[in-house]
Amino acid sequence: MKALRASVLYFSGPAQAVLESDGLLVVGPNAQGRQVVQAVGSYAGLAPRFADVPVEHFPGRIIAPGFVDMHLHYPQLDVIGSPAEGLLPWLENYTFPHEKRFASPEYSSQVAAFFIAELLRNGVTTALAFATSHPESVHALFAEAQKNQLRLITGKVLMDQHSPDGVRDDTGQSLADTEALIQRWHGVDRLGYAITPRFVPSCSAAQLRGAGELAAKYPDVWIQSHVAENKDEIAWVRALYPEARSYLSVYEQFGLLRPRAVYAHCIHFSDEDRALMRATGAAAAVSPTSNLFLGSGFFDYVGADRAGFQYGLASDVGGGTSFSPFHTMLAAYYVGREGQTKTGVSLSPQHLWWQHTAGAARALGLAGVIGNLLPGCEADFVVLNPQATPLLARKTAQAASLDELLFALIVLGDDRVIEKTVISQAGS
Template identity: 55%
Template sequence: MTNATVQAYRASLLHFHADPAFTPDAHHWHEDGLLVVADGKVRAAGDYATLRATLPPGTAVHDHRGKLITPGFIDTHIHYPQTDMIGSPAPGLLPWLDTYTFPTERRFEDPAHAERVAEFFLDELLRCGTTTALVYCTVHPQSVDAFFTASEKRGLRMAAGKVLMDRHCPDFLRDCAESGGRDSEALIQRWHKRGRALYALTPRFAPTSTEAQLVVAGELARKYPDIYIQSHVAENEDECRWALELFPSARSYLDVYDKYGLLRPRAVYGHCIWLDERDRARMAETQAAVAVCPTSNLFLGSGLFDFERADQAGMLLSLATDVGGGTSFSMLQTMNEAYKVARLKGSYLPALRMFYLATLGAARSLRLEGTIGGFAAGAEADFIVLDPQATPLLARRTAHCDSLEELLFALALLGDDRAIAATYAAGREVHRRA
């Protein structure tokens, strides 16, 4: 291998091999580290003193000493069409949908508008250090095409899907069981595993799908077992009551999805606040994953996720921004809110756990461990360079950090997009802070 295909990055390195909540020493930390990348993949990660001798003569070593390199962040629940309505006021989830979400999503029938929003959305993710996301589009197939076209141009590992919604929504956003299934299957065949694209079957949430549409979704899930499934469940109490009125034979809101075969590996459900013990056990049993969305849950007053009970049940967890209910694209800001939500529920989230949930934990939820979320040899080289001196306050605080935990905690509680010095996707720089 020649030095033309190898790039090396010197900085402090952090990545994980296990969940810090359950495994001591679950992380790899190299204070003076070297990340070696070749042909878009990780070749090696470790101590600089050990690895420098393995580099081909003349290899460029990018010097980021004083900064921290981690795997790129993975956001497991986000709505790209809601970019333009982020920070919109409403007294709760359901009126927020009617007043802002549905009218905003109507505009995505125009492919040119979808393209403009997708371009901005992806640039914003990269600016915040997010290299992979599980993304909701709209009911319009052209919104999916616009998203994946923009993602493919940047060489990103992204998953997304067309929303399925055939009732309890405006006529201008309504599909039907037949058309929704037909459009979804065409998109699966067009985009799933094309380059770095992955498809996600996307019923918006049970109350906006008829039983007929959920039957079709279950059939597609069985036909294409390696696609993703994403939806919302148990976000707030009004929604839970509504779901049970609409599906009276279901034991719980989660049970609605289970009856149609939509709980399985690669299924990711946003929120999961108001689950009971049987629901949590069923999530763990089916290996369906939770996207914890603390920022939007606080913004919409939906409730507080219970990390302790989720861990007791053995549920797969990750963190998500849930833009536009969430008020920031930054996973660091999302960690900030997650920490506070955990404290309000009487538990404690160490910074190491939060960084795990935003990297390897999310990759495990997506069944992509070994592909993204870590620095194992052969993994795709998606990584970020974090700057502990990005702001005067952050620089002042991190100058007095006595441990890795303190440093990460400062980044999580005081950091935002400004702390992302650079973002790389498949070994290529896709963002550099001005």
């Protein structure tokens, strides 16, 4: 075992943060040999109990749970910040042409290495990511995550129609490849598989039906896709499925709504859609920088909370504009203020932080495993420097409450705040 002394941030309940100003985090191996939290609390209260455990001291620093990114695209690393009039032109002009390159194992591996390093540099310790339609891209990303012992969920993109040559796949082969990838990678170390239809327009009914059959056969894998992001996209789905009640209901029709099903965006929802999300246990990946950048719209926090379905934050790189959880949390605050209600909502700093850590973990079906620093959680954490920049140091020094401290970090923070990212190790 080892102990770390610093200010320690964790969650005692939903959006209820605790900061031990002089805290102690004790980590050690569980029965499987992976490092987990053994104890957390005040230094004065815990030090006598762990007097024989070596202590590493981080004066002036904050130890916090590693961030959880619920939706991003590793093949879009190099299309981040590309100008476009909206989602569909952006896909056509930038994303699809670039994704063709991931048929190459060498290219996939090179991008995967940079992508994983960038996640860790920004304090992200768990990610649910899209690969491409090429199995080579999936193997490369899983291998790189395994090397770094990162908790990662990904999958081969399914897209057998309305897609250009080079990224369009064959229906039968795509489903066979998906099952082979599940059997090869799901549950290995900290890796999980996600059945990944890109979105309804890119998948034939046969492919969506096959994805639903695989989801039923492998109930502990994840499902990930996009829904109700853009009005042009919604109109396209309506033309393809004129009898469907809504875009979301198409996924229900094919058995793709259930716990561990994560749908990015969920912007243009009706109350019936929100009720369906709750009833099926599906979760939303809220992607504020992407939605603002592409002009897609605003996630309705009030509607989501009224219905009671699960959601968490996501960078959505490369439609999203930053890997930084601080930038994502700040954009979520903007979205809440603008919102889809007359007055908007002012999301509390603790709620924003929760959405990117323990709340996102809960939405992924991983509550109590990641995203928090309570006993039993895997020891994924970040060491934050609240003096990382002169302005941030000036502001955090004046913080009179936990909300003021967290909000200063959200508004003024970036990758410079992440002094160290620690991943739960196995066999140590």
